[in-house]
Amino acid sequence: MTLFGRRVPMMASLLLWVVVWEIIGRFDLLLLFPPFTHVLAAMVEVVTSPSFASAMATTLYAYVVGLVLALVVGVSLGFLMGLLRTADGLLNMWVNIFLAAPLSALVPVIMILFGLGTPTVIATVFMFAVWIIALDTRAGVLHVSPSLIEMSRAFGASRTQRLKIIFLAALPEILAGVRLGVIRGVKGVVIGQLLVAIIGIGALFALYRQNFLMAHFWALILILFAFALTLADLIGRLEKRLEYYAGARN
């Protein structure tokens, strides 16, 4: 896990918790908590099993499709809200409601609409990720300095060129939204598959739970955590680079 290897302080505190986990696990008090070393051993088993590869493929597919849809719709929606007052008046309340709402409760409804399969999971990822992307894009567009837009008009920029400039000027905020959307999307894919429970990671979770393979269960959770954190970290790094360039915004 390169993520944990890179940050020394974070790793130090993690190590402490791993030791605590190991000790509690050794007491054999709860079936729920196998020792950490067993989890690590199970992790090797999980990763090398063929069902894991196919589950990962199904999951990644649903995640990527849902996230790309959320990106396209979220950024467009945010642009619309940032540029047009009427669109903002119509949509802002709803976007905020969906952002705050417990979306897991909506998954059964999505399931009725899309059936027990990948489309439901895609829709769940979309619903989890899209609103924060839309809101952050809106904030970014509203924050673009009016003089930058005046400048592009004064020097004869066409409509498309102006939109491109607004997009680039709003990019730091858009990326902040994307980073949060990426994390929420992981939540979405896991919750969607857990509730559908017959495909992807969700099916694996159901399998391990039903067979009391707790070490495998935890191993899978750790893998998902690492996946979400790594993705968020990657986007965070991209963001830092951009903020560096956008540092001159006044």
Place this chain on the structure above:
Amino acid sequence: MTAAVENQPRPVPGGTSGTAAAPPIIEVRGISKIYGGEVVALQDVDLAFEEGRLISLLGPSGCGKTTLLKIVAGLLAPTAGTVHVKGRAVTGPGPERAFVFQDFALLPWATVLRNAAFGLEMQGVASGRREEIARHYVAEVGLSGFEDKYPHELSGGMRQRVGLARALAVNADVLLMDEPFSAVDEQTRRKFQEDLLRLRESERKTFLFVTHSIEEAVYLSDRIVLLSPRPGRVSRIIDPDVPRDGDPDEIRRHPVYLDTVEEIWHGIRKYVE
């Protein structure tokens, strides 16, 4: 001495500044601007600006000087009246006018060279050609060696030089400058003013310059249009007859310079108190 024309709706061409009267390149006729149906920013402004001159719009804050400049730029639509530039009515921004912004308005993600070439890029000039032109003007404003820097790596004064290079690069006839030096420190501002005088000589363009600094207006301008606030109107037109061929520091000690500054201050102070 100075030629001051009290409450004259139209300026007297030429004044006593010695240069021959050129045909007006910008004509402002009956311009009014009312914001939100009640705030009268400008009321019935008539002005004509001659080619090749540097004209300042001077006045206390709230006199509508920036509004007038943006109407000439085509960035704002007037409530009433028309603006003609080179005989054509202004309906929006145009290639014969270039704008220099108070807050520089540079693209933070683009290098100095790309920022300076922005207007040319929008006009569809091929990249090799526009880089060549931009490089020339970046050097002209004294930023050689900084072509590949980003705006956040530059000081405020240097950023405004990029803004100036961008405006010069499109080779417009009229340069519209909205308080270009107000966001830079005093030393930089003085250096900048001297450079602007030099650039005027080499570029032969018409400059329309908004400022709230009396000294700056007198130091730089062939003509000063004094605006009075609420509602914005032309209160006076002054042609400061300051000799500009000598040492820049001489100008600031010249009796005509000092007298004109004093005179304008006496005219303006009633709006400030």
